[in-house]
Amino acid sequence: MRCATVFGVAASASAVTPVQKVVQLMNGMLEKGKSEKHEEQVQFAAYKQFCDDTSVEKTRAIQEANEEIESLEAVIAKAEADISKLSKEIAQLDEDISVYEGDLKAATKVRKMEHQDYLETHKDYSESVESVDSAIALIKRKMYNKKQGGALVQLAKSPLVSLSDKKVLEAFLATSDVGLDVTAPEAAAYEDHTSGIIEMLEKLKDKFEDKRTELEKEESNSKHAFEMLQQDLTNSISTSKEDRSDKAQQKAKTAQREADAKGDLQDTITSRDDDQSYLSDLVSTCKSKSDDFEARQTLRAQEIEAIEKAVEIISSASVSGAADKHLPSLVQGGASLAQLRSVTKNSNQIRVAAYLHEQGSKLNSRVLSALALRVSEDPFKQVKKMIKDLIVRLLEEANEEAEQKGWCDTELSTNEQTRKEKTEAVESLHSEIDELEASIAKLSKEISELSHQVKELDEAVAKATSIRNAEKEKNTETIKDSKEAQVAVEQALQVLKDFYAKAGEATALVQQPEIFDKPYQGMQGESGGVVGMLEVIQSDFARLETETKASEEQSQAQYDKFVEDSTVDKTAKNKDIEYKSNKKDSETEDLGEAKADLESTQKELDSALRYYEKLKPSCVDAGVSYEERVARRKEEIESLQEALRILNGEDLAFMQDQ
Numbered sequence: 189m190r191c192a193t194v195f196g197v198a199a200s201a202s203a204v205t206p207v208q209k210v211v212q213l214m215n216g217m218l219e220k221g222k223s224e225k226h227e228e229q230v231q232f233a234a235y236k237q238f239c240d241d242t243s244v245e246k247t248r249a250i251q252e253a254n255e256e257i258e259s260l261e262a263v264i265a266k267a268e269a270d271i272s273k274l275s276k277e278i279a280q281l282d283e284d285i286s287v288y289e290g291d292l293k294a295a296t297k298v299r300k301m302e303h304q305d306y307l308e309t310h311k312d313y314s315e316s317v318e319s320v321d322s323a324i325a326l327i328k329r330k331m332y333n334k335k336q337g338g339a340l341v342q343l344a345k346s347p348l349v350s351l352s353d354k355k356v357l358e359a360f361l362a363t364s365d366v367g368l369d370v371t372a373p374e375a376a377a378y379e380d381h382t383s384g385i386i387e388m389l390e391k392l393k394d395k396f397e398d399k400r401t402e403l404e405k406e407e408s409n410s411k412h413a414f415e416m417l418q419q420d421l422t423n424s425i426s427t428s429k430e431d432r433s434d435k436a437q438q439k440a441k442t443a444q445r446e447a448d449a450k451g452d453l454q455d456t457i458t459s460r461d462d463d464q465s466y467l468s469d470l471v472s473t474c475k476s477k478s479d480d481f482e483a484r485q486t487l488r489a490q491e492i493e494a495i496e497k498a499v500e501i502i503s504s505a506s507v508s509g510a511a512d513k514h515l516p517s518l519v520q521g522g523a524s525l526a527q528l529r530s531v532t533k534n535s536n537q538i539r540v541a542a543y544l545h546e547q548g549s550k551l552n553s554r555v556l557s558a559l560a561l562r563v564s565e566d567p568f569k570q571v572k573k574m575i576k577d578l579i580v581r582l583l584e585e586a587n588e589e590a591e592q593k594g595w596c597d598t599e600l601s602t603n604e605q606t607r608k609e610k611t612e613a614v615e616s617l618h619s620e621i622d623e624l625e626a627s628i629a630k631l632s633k634e635i636s637e638l639s640h641q642v643k644e645l646d647e648a649v650a651k652a653t654s655i656r657n658a659e660k661e662k663n664t665e666t667i668k669d670s671k672e673a674q675v676a677v678e679q680a681l682q683v684l685k686d687f688y689a690k691a692g693e694a695t696a697l698v699q700q701p702e703i704f705d706k707p708y709q710g711m712q713g714e715s716g717g718v719v720g721m722l723e724v725i726q727s728d729f730a731r732l733e734t735e736t737k738a739s740e741e742q743s744q745a746q747y748d749k750f751v752e753d754s755t756v757d758k759t760a761k762n763k764d765i766e767y768k769s770n771k772k773d774s775e776t777e778d779l780g781e782a783k784a785d786l787e788s789t790q791k792e793l794d795s796a797l798r799y800y801e802k803l804k805p806s807c808v809d810a811g812v813s814y815e816e817r818v819a820r821r822k823e824e825i826e827s828l829q830e831a832l833r834i835l836n837g838e839d840l841a842f843m844q845d846q
Contacts, residue, residue: 218492220573225488232481239474245799246467252792253460259788260453263781267446274439281432285425292421299414306407313400316348320393324386348396416752423760431767438774455609462602579828586821596807603800610793617786624779631772638765645758649751656747663740670733677726 218496221488221492225485225492228481228484228488232477235477236474239470239477242470243467243474246463246470248795250460250463250467252795253456253463256456256788256792257453257460259785260449260456263449263785264446264453267442267449270442271439271446274435274442278432278435278439281428281435285428285432288421288425288428292418292425295414295417295421299410302410303407306403306410310400310403310407312348313396313403317393317396317400320389320396324389324393327386327389348399349392412749416756420756423756427760427763427767434767434771438771452613459602459606466598575828575832579825579832582821582825582828586818586825589817592806596803599803600800600807603796603803606796607793607800610789610796613789614786614793617782617789621779621782621786624775624782628772628775628779631768631775635765635768635772638761638768642758642761642765645754645761649754652747652750656743659743660740663736663743666736667733667740670729670736673729674726674733677729
């Protein structure tokens with residue numbers, strides 16, 4: 189009896205009533221609900237972190253794009269203004285070149301006409317001089333007659349001879365008909381008649397020669413003036429054409445920069461709009477997910493609260509006590525059934541554990557291997573729940589990884605395009621900067637050389653001016669001294685000539701001493717030598733004056749030409765310096781802009797590289813490819829589903845194969 193009682197007490201202590209079983213199930217649901225609620229919180233926290241990080245990154249990219257757009261629009265506006273300015277300057281240079289070329293053409297035409305007039309007039313003067321020489325020679329040889337009077341006839345008709353001279357010539361031609369056979373009285377009359385004609389012809393010859401010399405001097409001056417004008421116009425045309433060529437090249441480069449900036453602007457706008465669209469979609473999606481999360485969390489909290497309330501009610505004395513009192517046999521039957529089910533399921537658990545272990549080894553899956561260990565140790569119901577939960581988790585991971593893969597592909601593609609574009613832009617800007625720096629260095633060197641040449645020209649002109657002033661001062665003094673010496677010599681000659689002229693008229697006095705054989709008339713013999721020497725000295729001073737004047741005129745002309753040539757050369761060099769300085773300033777400004785663009789573009793490239801490094805851990809450096817992970821996860825899910833079928837007794841085919 190005591191044994192039976194003990195046995196009954198033991199059986200009663202180990203029995204589980206249906207109410208208790210329900211409480212156990214609800215407690216399991218409660219734990220599962222709390223666990224899933226926590227997992228959901230963890231999962232959403234990671235997703236929210238992704239939303240926040242991506243939103244910040246995209247917002248920053250959009251802001252940088254807007255700044256880049258403003259910068260590019262400023263570059264384009266400046267390029268358009270520069271192109272407009274250069275177009276006007278090129279048009280002005282074209283007009284200047286046309287005017288210069290027209291002036292040069294007109295000046296050349298006028299110069300040809302002047303030179304032709306000079307040749308004709310010079311020829312007339314030369315022929316007139318020859319005619320005069322011929323007529324004088326014939327008249328002096330007394331061989332002149334009307335038949336040989338062609339030279340005088342030609343002179344009488346020449347427009348170069350004055351009206352009075354023409355009348356004298358015509359009178360001579362009308363009265364002259366003397367040959368070689370004239371008698372002595374006729375010859376004397378001929379000589380008297382021709383002496384005036386010869387004198388007139390010689391004066392006319394001197395006049396023609398003076399006119400011809402004056403004409404030659406005017407021609408030389410006109411030629412020199414034309415050559416200076418021609419050189420100035422040629423230099424102006426050359427400088428203008430060079431300026432036009434440089435401005436045309438500068439305009440082409442500016443247009444290319446404008447086109448590049450417009451292309452970059454369009455690309456930046458497109459990229460920004462894509463980022464804005466992506467950010468808008470992301471914000472909307474994250475907002476929707478956040479709302480869903482809040483609703484799910486609220487629902488789960490309400491579910492947990494309801495289960496806890498139900499457990500509290502079922503565990504109360506009114507329910508649990510009644511079950512203990514009225515349902516003992518059901519508990520014992522339930523216990524026996526539970527034991528039977530436990531025995532039945534244990535064999536399935538062993539088979540599932542073996543199957544999962546085999547699949548884990550085959551697929552090299554740590555998840556299946558770990559699950560195999562837990563299946564062999566945990567209760568049957570927990571095993572099924574654990575497998576189902578694992579399948580759900582793997583499916584969720586697959587979906588999340590698919591979404592992550594799509595996002596990674598989009599971000600990596602966009603980032604790669606950005607890195608490629610910015611790398612090309614950086615390389616292009618480096619090349620442009622190197623080119624501009626080389627050009628600026630070259631221009632600086634050329635400006636320095638031109639400035640040195642201008643300085644040398646100024647020094648040469650200053651030196652020439654100093655030499656010219658000293659030479660002019662010396663020549664002026666020499667001319668002055670020569671004139672004064674000539675006047676003094678002339679006075680001395682006049683004194684001597686007057687004295688000896690009077691002395692030559694002196695006669696012997698009545699009271700002259702017997703010692704004198706003849707009257708004293710001065711040192712007439714010696715005086716002749718002295719007077720001759722004085723006359724030579726006077727002529728030497730006159731020649732010195734003439735030669736000094738000629739030398740002074742020649743030196744002054746050479747100096748004037750040198751100064752004029754130096755002025756033209758200096759003007760051309762100063763224009764070249766001004767042009768090159770303006771070009772240097774423009775390229776220096778372009779260099780500053782290029783460096784600023786390089787700095788901005790380099791920052792964008794560095795930002796893209798940093799973002800790429802940030803993407804690599806989650807999108808690139810996974811170790812195993814996405815396709816391999818998908819295939820392995822698929823096999824893991826299939827293995828877990830097969831394990832569930834084994835646990836549920838749906839593995840008839842598996843049993844037959846065994």
